[in-house]
Amino acid sequence: MATLRTDLAAEAERLGFAAFGIAPAAENARAAARLETWLAEGMHGSMGWMEERAHHRRSPQGLWPEARSVVGLGMSYAPASDPLALADHPDRARISVYAQGKDYHDVVKKALKALARWLVEAAKKRGLGDIGVKVFVDTAPVMEKPLGEAAGLGWQGKHTNLVSREHGSWLFLGAIYTTLDLPVDESGEDRCGTCQACQDACPTEAFPAPYRLDARRCISYLTIEHKGPIPDEFRAAMGNRIYGCDDCLAVCPWNKFAQDAAAMRAFLPRAELVAPKLAELLSLDDAGFRALFSGSPIKRIGRDRFVRNCLIAAGNSGDAGLRAQVETLRRDPDPVVAEAADWAAAALSDRTISSPLPPCP
Incomplete structure (x- = not known):
């Protein structure tokens, strides 16, 4: 055996x-x-x-x-590359690393x-x-x-x-x-020690304690699994994250030993999903959404939930250039999208920036 x-x-x-x-x-x-x-x-x-x-x-x-x-x-x-690199580029959308490839x-x-x-x-x-x-x-x-x-x-x-x-x-x-009895391995040994990096990095404080996750506060849950309006208390913290969140994973010190997954070509990021412009994503109708995300795990949440997420990011961006698209989406037939557009329009009125956005890396 x-x-x-x-x-x-x-x-x-x-x-x-x-x-x-x-x-x-x-x-x-x-x-x-x-x-x-x-x-x-x-x-x-x-x-x-x-x-x-x-x-x-x-x-x-x-x-x-x-x-x-x-x-x-x-x-x-x-x-x-650094999964957190787009944090300072609010005109771009942040998509979790795992969803950028096949x-x-x-x-x-x-x-x-x-x-x-x-x-x-x-x-x-x-x-x-x-x-x-x-x-x-x-x-x-x-x-x-x-x-x-x-x-x-x-x-x-x-x-x-x-x-x-x-x-x-x-x-x-x-x-x-x-059904085969195979020789088993020793269980993995916890090596987190006193490190709290992942706990401290969470933008919505989704960890009530180490080793415990409250999904209701997690941006991955909110942007992927949650179907209704995003609760107000988490909208600003979402920043420009529109599908998932890598923050707690990305800051783990054990990642320094990881080699990039170039050997698994299927997981290499698609160029159009690495740093997509919010303006382009906000314009997606159902057909455009399905075409862009064919073969991607993102496709399963559907256009409406996806655009809802993009509108929250738009509201957080302070980018006056997105106002016209946001205004159009206030008349969207999906009530959740329309509500997110109302919020984004109000947020842009309060947060519009006059200085140019930093260039995307």
């Missing part, structure tokens, strides 16, 4: 996975307890599916009783399926019979981050995301559940 594990790790690397480990499929009591507390306190916001399938999410065997082992895997998407769901799942097929065939060749496998990447009731920690890929940091000594905070996680 040890040889199978070695060969499996080699095949995972060949398929593009930068991190590999194996965890038991039994329940992790600490992770399950954290999940229950988080849900009980309502910190999942409107993400009702987290609560509806919590019994499946608690452990791999809760979802699939026949599972015996979990192959934990990670693909690096470490950026080559949709990771497609890329990671394709590789997971290939690795799962390899494992099934390898088990047959070794006389282990027919085994069962299931693959998951962020679309099923699976706790990828605790599983990644249990498999030794890293540890759940104070920002609640997985941190790796080799890849920092920049890993897409996937898992293969299998």
Whole structure:
């Protein structure tokens, strides 16, 4: 079985996975307890599916009783440039690093399926019979981050995301559940120490305590999962972030060991998404939105939610040149877009700047 594990790790690397480990499929009591507390306190916001399938999410065997082992895997998407570089360029939109390239769901799942097929065939060749496998990447009731920690890929940091000594905070996680009993790895050891960088960096104070995230205050949640108007208290703090937020990830000191993910060409940023002009994004209709974000994870939030986010950024920009577009969007048929446009128009009246904007890097 040890040889199978070695060969499996080699095949995972060949398929593009930068991190590999194996965890038991039994329940992790600490992770399950954290999940229950988080849900009980309502910190999942409107993400009702987290609560509806919590019994499946608690452990791999809760979802699939026949599972015996979990192959934990990670693909690096470490950026080559500073994710915070656009903070001082309010005429540009900030898109989270992970969403600037191809949709990771497609890329990671394709590789997971290939690795799962390899494992099934390898088990047959070794006389282990027919085994069962299931693959998951962020679309099923699976706790990828605790599983990644249990498999030794890293540890759940104070920002609640997985941190790796080799890849920092920049890993897409996937898992293969299998009925095969594989030798497991030691769980990742917490190496955050006394560092509070991620906690201090959060613009909306979404961390009530280390290792706890209140999604209702998180810009990633607000710009992606939240469907209604953005609460007033968070609008100014959003700045020019229109899809996700990298702040807590970007400041992690462990990122200094991460190599940029040039080897995974699918995750290289599309030029038009690195520093897009707010003026161009505000002009998108539904057809234009779908064309621009074809093959991107951004497409799933739809044009209306996306333009809502862009309007908040426009209101924060102080850019008088955006007023005409904002005024047009006050008549948008979507009431959430129209409300955001009303707010942006008022904000621009209060915040309009007379000095020129700094050049974009």
